[in-house]
Amino acid sequence: MPDALEIAREDQAVFSKVDLKDDLPDFIRVKLQEAAFTEPSSYGMFAVGLGLATPLLWSQTQDMWLLAFGVGATILSINRMIIGLFFARLNRQSGWPSLTTCWTVIFVTGSFFTLDIAALAIRAACLKDAISIELTAIIVAAYMIGLVTRAGAFPEVAIPHTLMLFVPLIAAALIAGTAVHFLIALILSYFLFAAVRIILVVHGRIKAQLLAEHRLSVLARTDHLTGLANRSGLEERALVALENSRSGQSHFVVALIDLDGFKAVNDTHGHGAGDDLLKQVAMRIMKVVGEKHFPARLGGDEFAILFDENTRIERATSLASELVTTLKLPYKIGAATLHISGSVGLACREDSADTFSAILERADKALYRAKNAGKNQVQSLRTNVIEPACKEDVIRPTYVVA
Structure with missing residues (x-):
């Protein structure tokens, strides 16, 4: 195990280069990993919202595809909440599992959920039903908030999920072929760029804050003259x-x-x-x-x-x-x-x-x-x-x- 001087030097080197391309130190990864599972109740609230929106969509459109998409998104939200509770309990008992495990769980469940919402949005637009489009827009907006929140822990997951949401919508607008749809594709592309930018900024700020807190913690336990522990x-x-x-x-x-x-x-x-x-x-x-x-x-x-x-x-x-x-x-x-x-x-x-x-x-x-x-x-x-x-x-x- 490294001594206090080595810890201080390594921490100072890491803190001086807060770059998303750098490998994160283990202590930062653990904290970010914890953040990804600290609010499982929010996914429960999201599931309730989807559960209310789905029958409303069905009553207005009688469309089986919309019903299937809505039910699927609700089930995935409940599943995500259960996974969060499981990981939180596992942490209390024996510590967090490996980073690869957490990354894989979030990526797989999130991918299904994102593609489901994208399909729901495209289907609502094809129906040209105002209520379906409005409710789908609300769901997508709420999901985007979750993506940005997740960015603090795993930008490498949040960015692909953002692409999975926006790229099908942009492709559908371009396939429609009209000038209005082309304009919509441009607007969606702009928001895709903005969303990715926000994800990177949020992650960078959270990482810098955690590194600063760790540095202050190390300095509080380190003798400033010799670099040894105090x-x-x-x-x-x-x-x-x-x-x-x-x-x-x-x-x-x-x-x-x-x-x-x-x-x-x-x-x-x-x-x-x-x-x-x-x-x-x-x-x-x-x-x-x-x-x-x-x-x-x-x-x-x-x-x-x-x-x-x-x-x-x-x-x-x-x-x-x-x-x-x-x-x-x-x-x-x-x-x-x-x-x-x-x-x-x-x-x-x-x-x-x-x-x-x-x-x-x-x-x-x-x-x-x-x-x-x-x-x-x-x-x-x-x-x-x-x-x-x-x-x-x-x-x-x-x-x-x-």
């Missing part, structure tokens, strides 16, 4: 990891890092040099822990590492020792060569009742011991429950330095 980002990630470790066989190990001699750098060389030094420290931490683990800057010269769920404390201690060695290497800041070191405190989850704040407190105590023991070293802290000599004794945890 305290909020660490806590958010840690709470999820801790819950996973309780429910499975995974491990939960956290390290706190404090730089030795950083204040002297700020006092001697200025805060600019201190900032450059912190950036180099962050890069060294990322180089040591790699992509598996989750580094963060808590503030000032304090850093933290949330280790991968498969990492035992022994392996975490080994990585922390490697980090201490790396942090002690010289730093080149401008013309100056600076020397600092780092102290590390480690702690892990020891039972199912352990909280993140308790684990962090133990890591902080281990860090304090490392500082007092001479700095530039790693210490871990675990609790050892002492068995009582008799029943009246109280069991008290004793901190043991590993």
Whole structure:
């Protein structure tokens, strides 16, 4: 899983190129996919409208084709509502299905529905019955609203459906061959172009909004100086990891890092040099822990590492020792060569009742011991429950330095 810096860089790259030709990030696709099924009740209302319009058409025209088209459109609307409810329920239970599945369902059902409405409109025009034409126009107008709404999620579906609706109408007008029908074909072509344009604009705006929201969310969890996660980002990630470790066989190990001699750098060389030094420290931490683990800057010269769920404390201690060695290497800041070191405190989850704040407190105590023991070293802290000599004794945890 990518670290916070990579997420921020990828998000910034995506946000800077909001182009419909680009592949959407997964998190945007999921949100757009959800939007396509969030209002199944609207299709129920549409089905009611079609159900009322169909018998009215029948009473005025006695035309079996119009009746068949109207009944078909009503059934497809009800079917679309049921599909929306099914996907919404599936999401609550186990998450959204694949994008291909959603795309296929919407495209197939929508295609039948669009062609049915186009045939209904052509049939009404051929009958030259005013009520049939007016009711069909109302149905088509309502369906166009649905197409534009769907454009926010799937323009690649909404645009073909728009073509399926307009192209048969344009073709029918041209086949009629009169000057008036030719003018109608031109007007329909203009509205086809306008509808496609609206679909693209709606999708672009919705996508840009979602990307902006995601970017703000990432920035809120990212340290602006180093690109690592900040305290909020660490806590958010840690709470999820801790819950996973309780429910499975995974491990939960956290390290706190404090730089030795950083204040002297700020006092001697200025805060600019201190900032450059912190950036180099962050890069060294990322180089040591790699992509598996989750580094963060808590503030000032304090850093933290949330280790991968498969990492035992022994392996975490080994990585922390490697980090201490790396942090002690010289730093080149401008013309100056600076020397600092780092102290590390480690702690892990020891039972199912352990909280993140308790684990962090133990890591902080281990860090304090490392500082007092001479700095530039790693210490871990675990609790050892002492068995009582008799029943009246109280069991008290004793901190043991590993």
